[in-house]
Amino acid sequence: MADALEFLVEEIPDADSVFMRAHKVHFRDGALTPGVFKAQDGSMSVDWDKYSTQEETKQRAKRPDENAVISLIVGAVRKIDDLDVKHTPEANNRAHSEVDLPNSREELNKVRLLLYRVAQIVIPLSPA
Amino acid sequence: MPTAEAVREWEREACVIEAWTALTNEQEQQENEPRSKPDTSVNQELQAEIDQARQMLSLDADWDGEGSPVYSKDTFDRAVAFLTTHSAYVHSSWGLYPPVPRVSPGPDGSIDLHWKRKTWELLVNIPADPSQMAVFYGDDYGSQKIKGSFDPQTFNLGIIAWLMH
Numbered sequence: 001m002a003d004a005l006e007f008l009v010e011e012i013p014d015a016d017s018v019f020m021r022a023h024k025v026h027f028r029d030g031a032l033t034p035g036v037f038k039a040q041d042g043s044m045s046v047d048w049d050k051y052s053t054q055e056e057t058k059q060r061a062k063r064p065d066e067n068a069v070i071s072l073i074v075g076a077v078r079k080i081d082d083l084d085v086k087h088t089p090e091a092n093n094r095a096h097s098e099v100d101l102p103n104s105r106e107e108l109n110k111v112r113l114l115l116y117r118v119a120q121i122v123i124p125l126s127p128a
Numbered sequence: 129m130p131t132a133e134a135v136r137e138w139e140r141e142a143c144v145i146e147a148w149t150a151l152t153n154e155q156e157q158q159e160n161e162p163r164s165k166p167d168t169s170v171n172q173e174l175q176a177e178i179d180q181a182r183q184m185l186s187l188d189a190d191w192d193g194e195g196s197p198v199y200s201k202d203t204f205d206r207a208v209a210f211l212t213t214h215s216a217y218v219h220s221s222w223g224l225y226p227p228v229p230r231v232s233p234g235p236d237g238s239i240d241l242h243w244k245r246k247t248w249e250l251l252v253n254i255p256a257d258p259s260q261m262a263v264f265y266g267d268d269y270g271s272q273k274i275k276g277s278f279d280p281q282t283f284n285l286g287i288i289a290w291l292m293h
Contacts, residue, residue: 038235062193
């Protein structure tokens with residue numbers, strides 16, 4: 001069985017992208033809404049495109065057919081305040097990475113809007 | 129002490145005369161109906177947005193498979209009260225309705241009010257916990273920014289000024 005420690009933690013270049021699932025609830029008339037960006041334990045899980053395809057990110061959802069996939073350019077994320085994107089590989093997902101989000105609700109609200117602006121939909125929702 | 133002030137030319141109101149056209153029966157009926165719309169009337173566009181957003185109340189816990197909580201009627205009602213109160217205030221003050229935001233699910237049971245305009249954008253977040261303040265951030269895609277927190281049950285003139293700028 002693979003061990004997370006087998007995967008080296010690498011520095012993610014600014015030019016690379018990370019993928020993230022976006023549940024259908026976070027879409028209105030085909031457009032993304034800022035609610036998709038939320039912290040779990042202070043960070044947001046994403047997949048580094050060096051080790052994951054867009055489709056693989058989608059398939060990691062519990063219900064893939066309810067999810068779209070969005071992409072964020074790492075350099076664009078790092079330009080938002082003090083945000084960073086860190087490679088945090090897991091045993092079953094070498095691509096796993098995290099965007100550290102601010103604790104303050106005021107700051108988080110700002111960051112969510114700025115992330116929303118740089119996000120690109122790379123796999124749209126499947127037709128209902 | 130005199131103050132410097134540019135002298136402006138007198139602006140005359142142009143009077144445009146339009147040809148009179150007879151009303152159809154339907155138009156005449158509408159004209160004769162009493163015009164009793166109070167300033168507190170809800171903007172129809174806003175009401176439509178609220179009706180559509182209400183769907184979020186039917187989501188079950190863990191609706192995304194990642195543990196997201198439900199959206200409570202209490203939070204939704206606070207978001208609606210904020211919007212309708214501010215909309216009515218603007219209408220009674222200036223005779224027009226402010227732009228209508230997209231009302232959508234936010235993080236952790238909170239509700240987002242998102243105005244996305246050509247020249248500015250504003251995100252207000254109404255928290256699930258009623259004891260917490262609402263937070264907001266907006267900018268003009270450039271140097272003008274607005275950020276802070278407020279009690280959503282009170283008027284916020286800063287938000288109103290931003291909506292009307």
